[in-house]
Amino acid sequence: MKKAAVAIPLIALLIGALLLWWNAAGTPRLAKRPSPTANGGPDAVPGPRVREKPPEEPAASPPEAQAGSLRIFVTAAASPLGGASVIVQREGVDDHRSFETPESGSRLIQGMPPGPYVVGVRHPGYLPGEARSEVAAGGTSEVRVELQKGGRIHGRVTDTGGTPLPNASVLLTDGKTKSPLGPSMGATSDARGLYELPPVSRGDYGLRFRHERFKVAERGDFTFFQGTETYEVNVALEVGARVTGRVLDEEGRPIEGARVMIGNLGSGGVTQSDRNGEFGMYGLTDAPVNASVSAPGHGTVIRRGIRPNTDGLEFRLPRPGTIAGRVEGGEIPEHFVVILSRHEEDVKQVLRVDTRYFTNPPGGIFVVPDVAPGVYWVEVEAQDFQSTDRPQVMVEAGKTSPELRMRFTRK
């Protein structure tokens, strides 16, 4: 009995110690399913798929025997080119590597999974270049990218008095649509107002000059026949009108980060309120502007016909309500838009005031939050479908409307 009294606790102690060691040593356990938000945030519905490796599988790069190498040569006029930015992208896989070429213009990459790769090269003095290569297991492939000279657009941005304007944005635009070709085809003026765009390929282009305090200016008809022409474009920007003000909540507290849209057909844009709720929109033309101010957790406020150079505007965002509904029918559209309209007292008309897009909402249910209190007509539109339902709904602060049912039929 005495022996048993000693032996049993000792055995139990041994078991306890074994359990502790078992956990500390990282004994494989059953894999837990990843949470829905693990691979893409809260909107991962139906979400990207994540495949799991068995826990005992090593997570290292592929074994040397299976890996390959790639030597990259970057040249211009057949000479090695240093200082070029290189991105090596494994085709079809989110797997890339970037580096800058040394003076030799050459770099070797080892340990690469076999497969097709694309090599993109950019250099401030040349047009972008690209080449493809196949990396074989255990082998070393080579790829050469020869960069070409492009056309040149440069100049100076000043105000109408000739003072240089730093930090003016200059964007290359499409010659036909006047649409900017993206930030990668733009430049910012320096302290002397000087700018130079990245090299330009053959084609017809325009330019768009923008500075937050000045009116936008556009210039056009720059044709590059050979792709090697040079244009010097100097621009004097005019000071624009302004609208400034504050965004507050119902209790008069400033709202930071409110989305403030102010504009008319010729000017305007989007800005955000600062920590004091203050905002300013500059570079406006002299025509009246409309303003729309919204913030998460608040109802949107719209003002129309504001005279330029108005200061001290105050936007008090009301406590919002929510409109909820469901689309019904034999077939639910993949994508639809919910349109809210209301009677606007200032213009004595019913106007569409908000649109929200929905794609594949589960069960066809839609929820429109942050709606300012009031009476709304609700419409739902979808490509190739029709709905005649246009219910009217009263939105009250802090409340969700009774569920609306919107019926669709295919056209």
Next chain:
Amino acid sequence: MASGKRWGSVVLALVAAGLMNGSSCSDDDSKSGSGGVGGGVFTPLQWNNQASGPNGTAGAGGSSPLQWVDPNTPVNSGGGGVISSQDERTWYFPDQYLPQADPESPHPLSTHTASGTITNPEDLCASFINAYRQQVLGVGAGGGFLGGGGFPIGGGGFQNVLLPMHLNIRKSVRAHCKHIAIYHAGPLTINSPSTDTFFTGGVAPAGRTAKCKIATQGAAAAVISGPNYPDASSASNWFINNGVLQAGSQQWTHLGVGYWTGFSEQYYWSCMMATNPALVP
């Protein structure tokens, strides 16, 4: 006997502690040291095929070989997981528009996805663009439609202010984002590096939208990419503030916003406005 009881208590406590410890570990896979991809000794490793982010950027200079870093390792964790999508039309299939191209070319021209990771930002960006259009084209905006802008309920609305999204254009611009992300390296450009322009010119039939059998009476497109545009707000701000797509223009009847994420630029946005788009049989 009392001593035996004490021993028993100590041992039982140790056993219980061991069991509790084991129990809590079995529910906790948060020991990953690198962004949820793995790395903790107990963490189930996840195959993560979206390795944007800290994917080995080497500095300038140096002639020593670079070592490729597999994005699926714990030290190189990245973005957001595989995005489930279906390329309904590619450079080759189902219409061979590029005879010189690889007959198995998978470069997408039209991409469908049900992934909210893609569709939610697209929807939100389109909402922001429309909100701006509503404002500048709505009643009271100078140079716009003073005194106009109202519409009778059920009467079709004020023309071309709030633009509906065209599904096929949306798939086309989304494919443009995915195409550049997956099969090219570097910033999104308006024209495809595969020698084709966005909606005019290019190889026959002209342009990318034509290859998707979308005919329009006019269109304009704009693109942005890079880490500065991680969400619909920043993307739509750039589109609006830079006069993209003549955002205030009333000639457009439809809108398409496409988005993709991951790869060398992390975020890709493409936006197109069109006049009376229609599918060609």
